[in-house]
Amino acid sequence: MIITFTPNPSLDRTVLLDRQLTRGAVHRAESVTVESAGKGINVARVLHAAGQEVLALLPAGPSDPILSGLTDTLPHRAVAITDRVRTNITLTESDGTTTKVNEAGPTLTADQVAACTAMILEEAAGAGWVALSGSLPPGAPVDWYAQLVAALTPLGCLVAVDTSDAPLQALVDALPASACDLIKPNSEELAQLTGADAEWLESSARAGDPRPVVAAARSLVDRGIGAVLATLGGAGAVLVTAEGAWYAQAPAITVRSTVGAGDSSVAGYILAAAAGARPARRLQSAVAHGSAAAGLPGTSLPRPGDVNLDAVTVTRID
Numbered sequence: 001m002i003i004t005f006t007p008n009p010s011l012d013r014t015v016l017l018d019r020q021l022t023r024g025a026v027h028r029a030e031s032v033t034v035e036s037a038g039k040g041i042n043v044a045r046v047l048h049a050a051g052q053e054v055l056a057l058l059p060a061g062p063s064d065p066i067l068s069g070l071t072d073t074l075p076h077r078a079v080a081i082t083d084r085v086r087t088n089i090t091l092t093e094s095d096g097t098t099t100k101v102n103e104a105g106p107t108l109t110a111d112q113v114a115a116c117t118a119m120i121l122e123e124a125a126g127a128g129w130v131a132l133s134g135s136l137p138p139g140a141p142v143d144w145y146a147q148l149v150a151a152l153t154p155l156g157c158l159v160a161v162d163t164s165d166a167p168l169q170a171l172v173d174a175l176p177a178s179a180c181d182l183i184k185p186n187s188e189e190l191a192q193l194t195g196a197d198a199e200w201l202e203s204s205a206r207a208g209d210p211r212p213v214v215a216a217a218r219s220l221v222d223r224g225i226g227a228v229l230a231t232l233g234g235a236g237a238v239l240v241t242a243e244g245a246w247y248a249q250a251p252a253i254t255v256r257s258t259v260g261a262g263d264s265s266v267a268g269y270i271l272a273a274a275a276g277a278r279p280a281r282r283l284q285s286a287v288a289h290g291s292a293a294a295g296l297p298g299t300s301l302p303r304p305g306d307v308n309l310d311a312v313t314v315t316r317i318d
């Protein structure tokens with residue numbers, strides 16, 4: 001069983017524009033989709049499509065439309081809250097460029113935070129992996145993920161965290177107590193944590209030298225994190241563990257929409273890890289799933305038939 005927790009889920013409203021986005025102009029929508037989403041829900045959807053037993057956990061009121069969007073499509077359990085979950089808007093252009101406008105989300109009370117924590121710990125007993133994904137809603141303590149990792153680790157499950165900004169910094173500040181098994185920073189998040197320059201990290205890798213990314217990721221592994229999967233958009237990804245470092249170039253694809261690419265990378269990694277794969281294979285699966293997501297339109301997430309492992313070459317760095 002793989003558990004995901006999405007503390008700040010959303011109804012994702014994706015609008016495909018008829019032409020390039022121009023500030024101040026009137027645009028027409030070629031299509032509009034509304035989906036129950038949020039990073040942990042996306043991770044669970046990819047894993048579920050790949051045949052894994054999953055359970056997506058979230059805060060949401062019983063009549064919230066986000067739950068009707070999950071009925072019959074994804075096993076889930078919610079802690080009841082009064083306010084509606086947020087709506088996030090994505091503007092997609094035909095060349096794959098996406099512009100997002102995310103709401104902050106409803107404020108959780110201390111009791112609701114405690115109820116979520118209790119639900120996660122209850123469901124995690126006996127789970128193989130727990131993935132904690134996305135931003136934290138107002139009202140949640142900034143070190144919630146750090147606290148959850150410390151509480152989950154003794155239960156024997158493996159824990160992945162994919163977040164950014166203050167919650168990610170709080171996780172790293174609480175090391176080694178918050179040492180999870182996987183974090184998945186993108187180049188900006190890795191730069192935030194290590195003081196490196198995001199553009200330099202990504203452009204070095206693109207130019208064939210992933211060593212700056214490896215050095216930044218290794219500084220986190222040295223502090224106790226099990227594996228750092230640093231995703232680099234179209235430049236692929238680097239994986240650093242205590243065993244070594246690997247780089248995988250992204251396959252040449254036609255990018256349609258990068259929505260869900262990072263979440264698909266997390267799912268690809270966990271899928272391979274749950275099957276007992278070694279680090280190089282985990283990285284290959286992560287990049288193949290991330291790039292499959294980037295090649296699919298709108299919010300579509302990859303199904304096994306969309307994923308081409310053989311298109312991803314993995315190189316050992318050291």
Ligand SMILES: Nc1ncnc2c1ncn2[C@@H]1O[C@H](COP(=O)(O)OP(=O)(O)OP(=O)(O)O)[C@@H](O)[C@H]1O
Pocket residue numbers: 185186187231232233234235236237250251253255258259260261262263265286287288289290291292294
């Ligand atoms: N332009 C692209 N071409 C090919 N693959 C891509 C592209 N952009 C993203 N990917 C794939 O998706 C993975 C994750 O992308 P990225 O590093 O942009 O994640 P992210 O910034 O965390 O995304 P998210 O917005 O979903 O959180 C990459 O490692 C790669 O496999």
Ligand SMILES: [Mg+2]
Pocket residue numbers: 162186262263
């Ligand atoms: Mg991300």
